[in-house]
Amino acid sequence: MEGKKKNISMAVIKRLPKYQRYLGELLKNDVDRISSKELSERIGFTASQIRQDLNCFGDFGQQGYGYNVKDLYNEINGILGLTGEYKTIIIGAGNIGQAIANYTRFERLGFSLNGIFDTNPKLVGMKIRDVEIDDIDNLGDYLAHNEIDIAIICVPRNSAQRVSNILVEGGVKGIWNFAPVDLIVPKDVTVENVHLSESLMTLSYLLKNKDLEDQE
Amino acid sequence: MEGKKKNISMAVIKRLPKYQRYLGELLKNDVDRISSKELSERIGFTASQIRQDLNCFGDFGQQGYGYNVKDLYNEINGILGLTGEYKTIIIGAGNIGQAIANYTRFERLGFSLNGIFDTNPKLVGMKIRDVEIDDIDNLGDYLAHNEIDIAIICVPRNSAQRVSNILVEGGVKGIWNFAPVDLIVPKDVTVENVHLSESLMTLSYLLKNKDLEDQE
Numbered sequence: 057m058e059g060k061k062k063n064i065s066m067a068v069i070k071r072l073p074k075y076q077r078y079l080g081e082l083l084k085n086d087v088d089r090i091s092s093k094e095l096s097e098r099i100g101f102t103a104s105q106i107r108q109d110l111n112c113f114g115d116f117g118q119q120g121y122g123y124n125v126k127d128l129y130n131e132i133n134g135i136l137g138l139t140g141e142y143k144t145i146i147i148g149a150g151n152i153g154q155a156i157a158n159y160t161r162f163e164r165l166g167f168s169l170n171g172i173f174d175t176n177p178k179l180v181g182m183k184i185r186d187v188e189i190d191d192i193d194n195l196g197d198y199l200a201h202n203e204i205d206i207a208i209i210c211v212p213r214n215s216a217q218r219v220s221n222i223l224v225e226g227g228v229k230g231i232w233n234f235a236p237v238d239l240i241v242p243k244d245v246t247v248e249n250v251h252l253s254e255s256l257m258t259l260s261y262l263l264k265n266k267d268l269e270d271q272e
Numbered sequence: 273m274e275g276k277k278k279n280i281s282m283a284v285i286k287r288l289p290k291y292q293r294y295l296g297e298l299l300k301n302d303v304d305r306i307s308s309k310e311l312s313e314r315i316g317f318t319a320s321q322i323r324q325d326l327n328c329f330g331d332f333g334q335q336g337y338g339y340n341v342k343d344l345y346n347e348i349n350g351i352l353g354l355t356g357e358y359k360t361i362i363i364g365a366g367n368i369g370q371a372i373a374n375y376t377r378f379e380r381l382g383f384s385l386n387g388i389f390d391t392n393p394k395l396v397g398m399k400i401r402d403v404e405i406d407d408i409d410n411l412g413d414y415l416a417h418n419e420i421d422i423a424i425i426c427v428p429r430n431s432a433q434r435v436s437n438i439l440v441e442g443g444v445k446g447i448w449n450f451a452p453v454d455l456i457v458p459k460d461v462t463v464e465n466v467h468l469s470e471s472l473m474t475l476s477y478l479l480k481n482k483d484l485e486d487q488e
Contacts, residue, residue, distance in 0.1 A: 069474060069477055069478075070470075070474060072473070072474075072477065073467070073469065073470035073473035073474065074454075074470065076473065077452060077469070077470070099454075100454065135477065136473050136477045136480075137476040137477055137479060137480030137481075138476060142476065151370065151371035151374040151375060152371045152375070154367065154371070155367035155368045155370070155371040156367075156468075158367040159367060159368070159468070161452075161469060162469070162472060165469060165472065165473070205479070206475065206479070229482070230475055230478075230479045232471070232472060232475055236293060236377075238315075238316065244482065246475060246478045246479055246482060248471055248472075248474055248475035248478065250466070250468065250471050251289070252372075252375070252466065253289065253293070253377060253378070253381060254286075254290065254293070255448070255464055255466050256378060256381065256383060256448060256464075257288070257289035257292065257352050257354065257381070258285060258288075258289065258464055259422065259446055259448055259462060259464035260352055260353040260354060260358065261288065261351065261352045261353055262285075262446075262462045263353060263358075263421070263422070263445060263462055264352075264353030265353075266445070266460065266462060
């Protein structure tokens with residue numbers, strides 16, 4: 057199975073969280089097993105797409121039985137790296153930063169909130185869900201004493217690269233970036249962007265060109 | 273040019289907002305023209321990719337001159353449908369809803385905030401940036417009297433489909449969906465999802481499999 061992993065495309069990887077979400081819902085509803093056809097009807101991918109995707113990671117389906125929901129859910133969690141705990145910090149306690157800090161769903165997925173940093177003296181010292189907002193000037197020192205897996209950048213675009221540099225220097229290997237800039241980081245650091253404006257512009261484009269997209 | 277548009281792939285469309293962002297920055301810095309090579313160095317796509325992308329929409333480049341930044345910026349804004357105004361409302365004034373409501377960048381792109389709706393009596397009547405939060409029970413009636421282009425769904429997953437149905441019935445054609453569900457809507461309604469958990473899971477996967485992704 058390890059050997060198989062190497063050829064997984066980003067397209068498959070991007071679909072995995074959707075499998076995780078749907079299987080999680082099936083589990084909650086006490087569904088034990090499901091065929092690729094039934095899963096297809098729920099999730100909206102074709103049955104052959106589903107079989108092909110899940111085959112990338114090993115043999116989960118059984119002819120005439122379908123998939124064992126719990127096994128498949130656990131396996132996908134494992135593949136996604138959701139079996140352990142990630143220590144996260146948030147940089148920037150503005151609107152988006154506070155929203156992320158308050159979003160308990162992430163904690164349930166294994167992402168714990170360990171620190172929040174901001175420059176604004178009015179925010180420093182305040183608490184969000186038991187985590188006190190610290191001055192961003194202390195970030196470098198904090199990272200020297202705390203191993204953090206993921207930093208969530210929610211600062212304005214002009215400060216994002218500077219913050220990113222401090223994080224990288226402090227040994228952070230994963231950055232979830234909400235600032236509308238493309239960060240420059242060393243090769244061993246992974247950045248996942250959430251560019252909200254770009255998403256909104258895509259919606260705008262699709263609305264204006266609805267007639268052209270209907271064939272999709 | 274109209275004829276050309278029909279074959280534009282989603283991959284190109286998804287890159288357009290990035291062009292818009294970089295060209296906007298160039299404009300701010302008073303850059304008049306730029307070659308595909310220089311643009312490539314900034315934006316990170318290859319020069320041939322850039323020429324190919326922009327050719328989908330017409331002939332913007334001139335041999336030996338490069339692109340006129342302002343013309344290209346305006347043209348891309350036009351293609352993205354960013355030349356007019358979109359009337360938007362937010363459903364759900366929780367963490368994410370409030371963050372979006374407070375994000376003035378969207379207004380500058382032409383997305384005006386016209387209403388906010390929530391079920392929580394503690395929130396109803398409060399104001400965010402001069403917009404009073406209204407009771408979600410009034411949403412259907414509001415839509416009967418106001419033409420809204422885009423509704424931003426920020427309610428919990430269990431209420432999202434119900435809210436979506438009200439919006440569709442009220443004539444809304446564009447939905448920006450932050451709830452972690454896949455909405456079922458008629459064909460003439462466009463949904464753009466921002467599934468934050470999925471983005472975080474992708475980051476988790478990439479962190480766990482960094483060694484396998486290095487070739488990318």
